[in-house]
Amino acid sequence: MSSHDASFGPDPAAAPPLRWGILGPGGIARRFARDVPAHTASSVVAVGSRSAARAQAFASEHAIPTAHASYAELVADPQVEAVYIATPHSEHLEHALLALQAGKPVLVEKSLTRNAAEARQLFDTAAECGLFAMEAMWTRFLPHMVALRELLAAGEIGQVRMLTAEHGQGLDHVPATHRLKNPDLAGGAMLDLTVYPISFAHDVLGVPDEVCALGTLTETGVDASESITLRYGGHALAILGASMTAATPNAAVVTGSQGRVEIAGTFYAPSTLTIRPREGQVRQVSPAVGSGFEYQAAEVARRVHAGERESPVHSWAGTVEVMATMDEARRQLGVRLPGE
Template sequence: MTPDLGPDPADAPPLRWGILAAGGIARKFAADVPAHTASSVVAVGSRSAERAEAFAEANGVGRAHGSYEELVADPEVEAVYVASPHSEHRDHALLAIEAGKHVLVEKSFTRNAAEAREVLDAARERGVFAMEAMWSRFLPHMAALRDVIGSGAIGDVVTLVASHGQAIAHVPRMAQPELAGGALLDLGIYPVAFAFDILGEPRSVHATGQLTEAGVDATLAITFGYEAAVAQLSTTMLARTHNVAEIAGTAGRITAEATFFAPGAFTVHPHEGEPWRVAPEVVGGFQYQAAEVARRVHAGELESPLRSWAEIIGTQTAMDSIRRQVGVVFPGE
């Protein structure tokens, strides 16, 4: 079969973006969106005017604001990409929503499910679009993977295995509870969201792991239970793992190559017949989620069915359970 790769981001209507927080991930957004969509990044905001100006100059952004309040008040900004640390997502999303801006909030959406509900309730009340920036959900190979599974090519899914590990424990924000550090919200959310994508919300969540001296999760092993399937997930910030995923069904299996949540490829291994590979060519990657926001905003919709509000809350609820089971609590929770 020739699987569906999803819509071309270049075909999406235009949207004028502002970037909140001028960090590394914001640079990728600033590069990918204007290069591959009809949308533009018109402004950036930082707590430091000098940092905002340096980012704007380096990334071709027209206006720099020395505060987040100035950014969300900018009349040229239609949507805000929230790229601050996890601990600040709730406050910064609410700031943009109160200003009447649509929001794309970097994963994880918030620290916990209660904060996620608060943000989404505010978006509903204000009538603006809101979504988590789970970029992998919108990539061509993921659209193709869902299409292949939906076609019955591997039968009924029985098991899913996915891991994400990076040796980044030395990065300051990863180690700090006050910044909602740890492996789960930064790295583990990818395999967790992958399981939600393929199998939906689990019936049961079991977790074990090791914590750092500061009390954030360093390594986790997670099992999701479903009516007729099991997902085995793992994450660590102490070592780089293979970062692959496998989905096994009653008629075959799919192996998603490293890094499974980034633009990449997968191979279908049917029980009968020869293996076949799907490898879409992708330059960039963040443009696909930005294009989805633009399409939904222009259609007058408040959420995307590909990363719905119910799923965002479900994912945060599962991660709350994981953290409870291993004993991770962030300041202020």
């Protein structure tokens, strides 16, 4: 029997099955290949890489029946019903278009693309093809985020006045050629790390009226760390931070006129909420179950089976809005990627 509490959103194990193909067998794809078959009715039936040896090694590691030596072969595979794209950010648009034009719905690792213009192109193509597409911002679908949105909507902490969130990882040891520092591969903290607190702020507060960013750059010219403040009218601020040079607590707090909600680190992974009202009892909500990636995969399966093109939880318009905020922050930091 499932231990899932329906009050925290639909049970991923109850979603209809979907046969996945993984495009790009990197580190984050391992998480997807592990979580999806373990916690949903879906399966990973194929993996594709430019290297036959790499595809075969990944397939063997995760008991995936088919390994393809090219991305074109993967998206053309008739047993694949949806494609999970886990290549570097610089290649997301190209690979998403490849899959969509082959008639396959896509789940594209965050950040969806390098910028808002590319995101619009991706979604325009999905619309033309009549296919589902979504950014893999897995946090949006986690039980504690469902609980947070519900308690904010119920006014439990009054009107939101301030939001703080940060995401720091000690990754500065990687060489200059690594994708995190390589401008040609759309490196930098923004698209890998800062997307989490920015997407979180958009989820809670929506589109900001003003973006103010300060930061530091790597020796290769991509952003190493940043502090970003978002202003919402005259009533609310989101104070966000990210760094790939230091590991931070990765916590988040939403403060309202009548109290606050604290999300234990790591806020973007399955977590616990502590509600601290201005008056009354402190209480905890602990909906953390499972590993994490299964919730977004289950959402894709539900929407694809329903014949829908996007998820209302993480819509096309909402994704483009997050990308636009990151574009403006990068502009202020002086980071421009090749080809932009």
